[in-house]
Amino acid sequence: MTKRKNISKYLAYLFLIIVCLIWVIPMIFGFMTSFRSQAEVVNEGFRLLPVDWIVDNYIKILDNTSSAPILRWIGNSIFISTTHTLLVVVIISLTGYGYSRMRFKGRDVLFFTLMGISFFPNVVNIIPMYRIIDILGWVNTSWAMIVPGLAGMGNIFLVRQFMKGIPAELDESARVDGAGDFTIYFKIILPLIKPVLIVAGLFSFIGSWNDFLWPVIVYTDVKRMPVTAGLLLLQDIYGNYQMIGQLMSSAILAIIPTLLLFLFAQKYFVSAINLNAGIKG
């Protein structure tokens, strides 16, 4: 028995190490490219370490504080994504509770109808969206980035799926004790779904951070832009890779906040709290 266990352990390690190597090499390559000059990129080919380390790519990006204030963009993004995430967590936990643990007529039909509508790809939708944002007076404000995404169904679906794994007996016994829906939501369900809320929060944060199609339309003020839209302004108009090293260095600067958030949040993903609470096979 123990022998078998050891074999499976080594197999698991072997698999993880191989996968991680495959994953990490392109990352290191990209990271190192941010320290290389254009001449080196085109002449040296694939090598992990730069021949001549240069920091010019970073200096050039950070130097421009008027037409491409990257640190300010990152600040805007942090504000937008944080606010968005906090609101997402409130909305999806409430809504997920409503669609999984409350009984009302047409509940599932309503849920799947909304879900189905949300599957239609957005193409010309940006035009009415812009009009709505304009009517609300949100053009060039962070609200244009924060609020529309709250309507999404993906995270609600996620929360609902997890809540379905929580046995109904928990609510019922609370109800017998005279608890109402709000009490059950707050006292019983919310603590149980904390890990999934953190996961959904992380996804929302990164999703709103990396969105670039929409912010390009609603921002004309360079100082208010989020970073992903801003970085597009640095790229060459004609799609040539003008300066590969600079593109890499700007991409690396832009992921620092999300990277830190991820490293901080990940210890909560797999907490002692049982996500599939009490599922019995």
Added chain:
Amino acid sequence: MNNNKHSHWFFIGPHIILFLVFILIPSIYGVYASFTNWNLMTSPTWVGLDNYQTILFNQDSSFHLEFFNGLKNTLIFVVISVPLMIIIPLLIATAIEHKDVKFKNFFQSIIYIPGLISISAAALIWSLIFNSQLGVMSNLFGSDTVWTATQPYAWMTIFIMTVWGGIGGNMIIYRASISGVSEDLYESAEIDGAGPIRKFFSITLPSIRFPLIYTVVMTTAGAFNVFGQPLMMTNGGPRESTSVLMMYIRDLAFGSGQSIAGIASAMAVLMGMIILIISAAQYYVMNRNSA
């Protein structure tokens, strides 16, 4: 009991309002546009079912050819990428959650971090790696094939980049779900003499069925909307063999010439219906089998 008959509106009401304003109204507008002829410069003009007629039945029309070529390529992408995006992270999560494996968060971070990188930077990294002059493939493996311009390699570059950057989310969900499976179940299975593989299929998978349904449905819907990776890695080539539907739709609506937004919207609506049917089928099948 203070359980009011309408108390569910407190829970779902705020979201419904947001949904109406930011998804339903724009979507209705999108569907309306699909029945019109519209260049985005003037007002749309109603043409009834003409756009659908052209796309679906006019075999001489380039819109018809583009739609079906795009649909074919999108389906290729979906059919191959979705299983990869489910199975690989599931295996990784299972390995990480192995009782005796240490450095769990370290492994998890390495797999997740590529998902943080912007798609243009990620595409550039992979383009350089696959570049036949400068890249790894030529330097290490002596291959002089131009990967992005030769099938099936062009698809492979797209899948590699997609899996590399896209499995982190599913992996986290699986890991969180697997760690929640009760230890008792495994122990009693072990007493029955079950090996790791049998335990995986008879305990792990059924226990995580709800998150599994979620990831399958959402990954599929996401895969239908793909366009960044083929756009940046192969630009749809060689010979439009990696041109996916979203690329055609975006080109028609926001390409370089006068916009043909009516046709683009009709294609988007058709695509939405396909996604809808497939997700509903997936949900139905998986929900029934696991019940």
Added chain:
Amino acid sequence: MKRKLSMITFVIMTVFLLAGCGSDENVIEFWTPLTGEDGAYMDQLVEDYNATDPEYPVNHVITSDLYTQIYTVLQSASGIPDLTLIHADRVPSFAKNDLLVPMDNVMSLQTELKEDNYLPEAWNAGIVDGTQYTIPLDIHGSAMYYNIDLMEEYGVTHWLDDDIVTIDEMLELEGKMAEGQYVVNDALLGWVALAQLQNYGGDIEGSNGEPTVNTPEMRSVIEDLRSINDAGLMTPFGEDGYLMFQSGNVLFSTDGTWSRLAHEQVEGLNFGITNVYSHSADIFHNRSSAHLFSMLRNEERTAEKEAGIADFLEFMRENSIDWAEAGQIVASREVVEADDYDQFMQSFYTKNEKEEDSLFIYTYEHYPYVAEALDDYIADIVHGEMDIDEGLEEMQRFVDDRVAEGDAELEDAADAVEDFDDEQ
């Protein structure tokens, strides 16, 4: 926890409402698609103008998706910019859809904004049915860069003597190239083809205004390009020919005037600029586009603001030498004829009348569709992935179908515009 959350939300909301924003009525909102280095040069020019303390200062807004943004604001009739820098190929469709205000008034306010003071090709790109809709900033387009060291190595510098590299000359090197080295790359191949179409006397517009792609002239162009590929002299299909030029393995790169900045960043790359190659030593063209100042229809633009715009355009006419830094061929005669301009590599294209005449801007209404079709298909056809006949037919159909959709629309739209005008 919940209370904390709502506290945070509340504080954030308050901050936001206080932060609110309003746009200044006396500012000229000026939109451009100039991302990358170009944008920084334009920023500098705008800043210089604002330093002259004009009554209507300019606010330069760079957008990475200009045309989508234009369509969006037009459809909601809100936030329309006062001045917009658009590409030459957009002018015909914008004008036909009545989106542009003619420049007549601006030209009457600043009398130096006139045909004689600009390169003719750039000026004429703004004329639709006899009306001047734009004032030009620059011409930019295909250029051919050569690697000086590599040309010496192969002993072919004499190709450059008459400023025209011919396809026959290029074919002389068949079988003589070292492994991994090529005579020419396939960067901007669609543009190269459109230039050569002019060399052959072809056109993309038929006598009745219909688009013509599948023509004998286009066939000759493609056959020529294919002969270069078949001789093994063109960078292989799917290779990044642009990077291969930068790494010193390609004699000629047919990319844009603006690429000079990027090539200059590659240390050790010793390069020059010349005309795009031709099938004959007697004729050559360089397919070009232009950045043009235009005014989108906007009820809120006052006469005073239009005067402000005229002042700004006059400033640009006199001072846009800095724009040459961005690699573009400046459209203002005063700048191009100044001695300072000779330091810029692209002054090659304005050094004599013949060069000026070689800059060719397509002004055909449906040109963007033709260009899109070429971009989609030409690499496949030239590299032999696709049959020439099949390719020509597909491109023709691609353009025909799009034009047919647009025409149907235009007829309907004409009625709509009339209704709209009646309401005014």
